[in-house]
Amino acid sequence: MERTLTRIALFAALIAALGLLPRLTLGSGIPLTAQSLGIMLAGTVLGARNGALAVLLFLLMVALGLPLLAGGRGGLGVFAGPTLGYLVGFPIGAFVIGLVASRFRHRMSFPAALAGAVVGGIGVVTVCGIFGMSAMMGVSLVEATGFALPFLPGDLIKAVLAAAITAALWKARPALARTS
Amino acid sequence: MIGALSARPTPYHAMSAGTKLVMLCVFCTTLGVMRMVATGWLGLGVVLIAATVPGLWFVRLILRDLRGSALIAVVIVGFQWLSGRLDLGLAVAGTLLACVAAAMMLSRTTSPADLLDVLDRWLGRIGLPARPRRRLSLAIALTLRFIPALSARAALLSEAHRARSPRRVGWRLVGPLALGTLDEADTAAEALRARAFLE
Numbered sequence: 001m002e003r004t005l006t007r008i009a010l011f012a013a014l015i016a017a018l019g020l021l022p023r024l025t026l027g028s029g030i031p032l033t034a035q036s037l038g039i040m041l042a043g044t045v046l047g048a049r050n051g052a053l054a055v056l057l058f059l060l061m062v063a064l065g066l067p068l069l070a071g072g073r074g075g076l077g078v079f080a081g082p083t084l085g086y087l088v089g090f091p092i093g094a095f096v097i098g099l100v101a102s103r104f105r106h107r108m109s110f111p112a113a114l115a116g117a118v119v120g121g122i123g124v125v126t127v128c129g130i131f132g133m134s135a136m137m138g139v140s141l142v143e144a145t146g147f148a149l150p151f152l153p154g155d156l157i158k159a160v161l162a163a164a165i166t167a168a169l170w171k172a173r174p175a176l177a178r179t180s
Numbered sequence: 181m182i183g184a185l186s187a188r189p190t191p192y193h194a195m196s197a198g199t200k201l202v203m204l205c206v207f208c209t210t211l212g213v214m215r216m217v218a219t220g221w222l223g224l225g226v227v228l229i230a231a232t233v234p235g236l237w238f239v240r241l242i243l244r245d246l247r248g249s250a251l252i253a254v255v256i257v258g259f260q261w262l263s264g265r266l267d268l269g270l271a272v273a274g275t276l277l278a279c280v281a282a283a284m285m286l287s288r289t290t291s292p293a294d295l296l297d298v299l300d301r302w303l304g305r306i307g308l309p310a311r312p313r314r315r316l317s318l319a320i321a322l323t324l325r326f327i328p329a330l331s332a333r334a335a336l337l338s339e340a341h342r343a344r345s346p347r348r349v350g351w352r353l354v355g356p357l358a359l360g361t362l363d364e365a366d367t368a369a370e371a372l373r374a375r376a377f378l379e
Contacts, residue, residue: 002369009319010365013326014358020331034351041358057319060299064292065184068327073248075184075287080208080279081249082256137256138215138265138272165355172359 004050011042011054012061016068033070036155039090040121040162043097044113045169045176052095059087085132089125096120108170108177114163121162122155184287186241190234192289198298200286208279217267220274227281238288245284246277253277296320322368330361 015038043051058068067074079087097120104112126148133144170177186193192200211223231239253273260269300313334357341353 002372003366005315005319006322006365006369006372007362009322010326010361012319012323013330014361016323016327017330017334017357018354020334034354037351037354041354045358057316057323061292061320061323064295065287065290066292067184071248075245076204076283077245077249077280077287078283080283081276082252136272136276137252138260138268139256143259143263161351161354165358168355169359169362173362176362 007046008050008054008057011038011046011051012057014038015042015055015058016061016066019068019070034158035070036090036121036125037158037162039094039125040097040117040158041165043094043120044101044108044116044162044166046098047107048095048098048102051098052091055091055094059090062087082133082136083129084136085134086125086129088132089128092128093120093125096124106170106177108166110163110167113166114159117159117162118156121159122152126152126155184245184284185291186238186288188234188237190238190289192234192285195289197290197294198301200290201295201298204282204286207282211275211278215271215275217270217274220271220276220278223278224274224281227278227285231281231285241288242281242284245288246281249277249280318372325368326361326365329364330357333357333360 015035018034018038039055042054045051046054062068062074062078063076065075069078097116098107099116100119101107101112101116104115106112130141130144130148133139133147134141137144139147207223211219228239228242231242253276256276257266257269257273260266260272296317300317303313303316304310334353337353337356337360
């Protein structure tokens with residue numbers, strides 16, 4: 001129980017700390033922040049339930065007013081904006097990442113983590129984000145999809161990175177796949 | 181825990197966090213359901229007038245919080261204008277700005293600890309036992325402890341990398357950072373178990 005709790009808290013903190021890393025800008029001019037990499041890692045390393053709990057804990061702290069989102073944003077105001085769908089999608093995405101990865105023989109191997117990160121971290125989160133933008137911005141789902149598409153190349157880079165980091169963690173600490 | 185809380189006191193600091201949360205919920209739900217040009221911009225006007233009570237410095241603070249959302253609002257209005265739905269664009273933009281401004285007013289005048297107290301009380305009222313609520317508080321405390329520890333570790337790793345390589349550290353930092361802090365989390369778990377913290 002203690003180990004589970006501290007790891008959930010640790011990954012909530014890791015998601016917050018990754019928001020502090022300087023953002024990269026793709027050739028297309030789209031900014032790339034590391035925070036969604038933390039969401040993917042929570043799902044691949046902690047598994048479905050605990051990964052989703054770590055993300056929920058992070059979002060609760062953002063809602064409480066702590067400036068933990070990339071760019072130092074925080075407070076209930078972020079839940080009133082067009083990114084609401086993405087924020088709702090983060091814990092669901094982390095859960096699906098863990099779920100998909102657990103279908104593989106070794107859930108922290110590179111292919112398992114990559115499949116999880118692509119399906120949950122990109123697919124689920126983007127779909128939630130599109131629905132959120134459509135509802136909050138008053139645009140159609142097709143138009144909202146157009147807004148979301150430029151971020152996909154960056155998300156793919158992060159999915160590969162998350163899978164590589166997860167596989168490296170598994171190699172360094174094989175017990176992690178059993179105890180998480 | 182200070183979060184977005186304004187260090188300079190305002191009359192709104194004295195209001196109970198629960199009342200402010202309920203007011204925010206009613207305000208945003210009403211504007212969201214109505215979603216009209218008049219109600220959205222009127223709502224924003226009401227929030228900004230309310231922000232003048234502590235003084236102009238507080239209005240400036242809320243306007244600064246609105247900068248990111250204002251950019252999005254401009255994009256929404258522009259996009260809807262080009263699509264021939266200017267009314268909808270103005271209604272969505274007004275509602276968005278009003279809700280974000282109201283939410284930021286709450287965050288600027290309420291400490292995260294007070295909001296956590298409200299959450300704890302409300303969870304208790306809906307029948308959630310004390311034990312999981314205590315775990316939630318402990319998890320928040322642990323996260324707050326880990327964030328500076330992680331940042332400090334990241335700075336150390338980055339410094340070590342710079343001393344050994346001319347290449348930019350960037351994403352390569354995440355692996356060793358996660359590994360080192362996982363060990364730290366397990367040490368913290370052992371300490372909690374030794375003190376029977378979750379018993």
